[in-house]
Amino acid sequence: MLIVGAKGFAKEVLEILHKLEQIDNLVFFDDVNIDGPDKLYDKFKILKSIEEVLKYFQNVDNKFCVGIGNPFLRKKMADKFLSLGGIFTSTISPSAVIGSYDIQIGDGCNILSEAILSNSVKIGKGCIVYYNSIITHDCTIGDFVEISPNVTILGRSSVGAFSQIGANATILPNITIGKSVILGAGAVVTKDLPDNCMAVGVPARIVKDIKPLVF
Numbered sequence: 715m716l717i718v719g720a721k722g723f724a725k726e727v728l729e730i731l732h733k734l735e736q737i738d739n740l741v742f743f744d745d746v747n748i749d750g751p752d753k754l755y756d757k758f759k760i761l762k763s764i765e766e767v768l769k770y771f772q773n774v775d776n777k778f779c780v781g782i783g784n785p786f787l788r789k790k791m792a793d794k795f796l797s798l799g800g801i802f803t804s805t806i807s808p809s810a811v812i813g814s815y816d817i818q819i820g821d822g823c824n825i826l827s828e829a830i831l832s833n834s835v836k837i838g839k840g841c842i843v844y845y846n847s848i849i850t851h852d853c854t855i856g857d858f859v860e861i862s863p864n865v866t867i868l869g870r871s872s873v874g875a876f877s878q879i880g881a882n883a884t885i886l887p888n889i890t891i892g893k894s895v896i897l898g899a900g901a902v903v904t905k906d907l908p909d910n911c912m913a914v915g916v917p918a919r920i921v922k923d924i925k926p927l928v929f
Contacts (some may be wrong), residue, residue: 715731715736715739715740715766715775715777715778715779715803716741716742716743716761716770716771716775716778716795716800717731717740717741717742717778717779717780717855718743718778718779718781718782718795719742719743719744719780719781719782719783720740720743720744720750720781720834721744721747721844722759722781722782722783722875723771723782723783723824724742724754724781724782725754725781725890726781726824726826726865727739727779727781727805727824728754728758728781728823729807729827730805730806730807730824730826730827731805733808733809733827733889734805734807734808735809737758739759739774739775740741740758740779740793741759741760741761741770741774741895742754742758742759742760742761743760743761743762743767744760744761744762744827745762745763745764746764747760748882751752751790752849754803758812764798767782767795767798767837768798768799768816768868768892769798771798771799772799773839775796775800776800776801776888777800777801777803778795778800778801778802778803779802779803779804779805779822779823779824780795780822780824780840780911781866783842783860784860785840785858785859785860785875785876785877785878786858786876786927787882788822788840788842788858789840789857789876790860790918792839792840793859796919801821802822802839802840803821803822803884804819804820804823804824804825805823805825806819806823806824806825806826807825807826807827807828809828810825810826810827810829810830810843811828811829811830811831811840812825812826812831812859813831813832813833813835813918814833814874815833815834816833816835816837816841817831817833817834817836817841818835818836818837819837820837820838820839820840820841820857821839821840821919822840823837823839823841823842823843823856824842824843825837825843826842826843826844826845826846827845827883827893828829828846829843829844829845829846829848829849830831830847830848830849831843831849832848832850832851832853833848833851834851834852834853835849835850835851835852835853835854835855836853836854836855837849837855838855838856838857838858838859838875839857839858839862840857840858841855841857841859842859842860842861843855843861844860844863844864844865844881845859845861845863845864846863846864847861847863847865847866848865848867849863849867849868849902850860850866850868850869851868851869851870852869852870853869853870853871853872853873854871854872854873855867855872855873856873856874856875856877856893857875857876858875858876859873859874859875859876859877859878859879860871860877860878860879861873861879861914862878862879862880862882862883862899863881864879864881864882865879865880865881865882865883865884865885866884866885867879867885868884868885868886868887868889869887869888870887870888870889871885871886871889871890871891872891872893873885873886873888873891873894873895874891874894874895874909875888875894876893876894876927877891877892877893877894877895877897878896878897878898878900879891879897880896880897880898880900880901881899881900882899882900883897883898883899883900883901883902883903883918884901884902885897885903886903886905888904889903889904889907890906890907890909891903891906891907891912892906892907892909892910892911893909894910894924894926894927895907895908895909895910895911895912895913895924896911896912896913896924897912897913897914897918898912898913898914898915898918900916901913901915901916902913902915902916902917903917903918904916904917905917905918906919908926909926910923910924910926911923911924912922912924
């Protein structure tokens with residue numbers, strides 16, 4: 715497995731793979747910090763060029779995941795490494811609690827320890843579901859959404875692609891959150907939120923419009 719990124723969130727993904735006992739031939743990729751160390755924790759090689767990535771994909775393993783939190787950068791890196799022949803691969807902690815019926819988890823998701831996904835939950839590709847977050851029945855999460863620690867998303871709600879849900883936020887039942895929404899930490903969403911906005915508070919209120927993402 716190759717983890718794109720070698721700082722911050724990449725270390726969270728490493729812990730998932732450690733718990734899964736899938737660290738053989740594990741490498742990281744970082745072409746930004748060229749002068750940085752050649753290994754993470756003096757153990758895992760950090761690839762620093764596309765040429766090294768291609769060699770790894772061809773000779774060792776072509777599975778990869780993205781160890782970067784920002785949804786826009788996750789999408790950009792996923793597209794780049796897919797174009798190199800990689801297979802966008804999910805990492806799911808063995809201590810996550812996943813429902814037994816009607817669960818869909820897209821390619822390249824990172825589901826961290828103690829996250830809970832109930833039955834009839836759909837998670838798009840490239841999503842992050844952080845520690846202790848709860849997604850209850852009949853919820854839909856769009857592509858490349860970031861769900862921070864201790865978030866609660868209640869029944870029949872949906873979150874649009876590229877949205878970022880802050881720590882300890884609560885989304886009440888039957889709520890629709892649009893695409894590219896930033897929801898502040900601790901917010902409680904009682905009404906639908908449109909695309910491209912920032913909302914904070916209890917109850918959540920829109921405080922800023924956000925420029926739509928362009929790919």
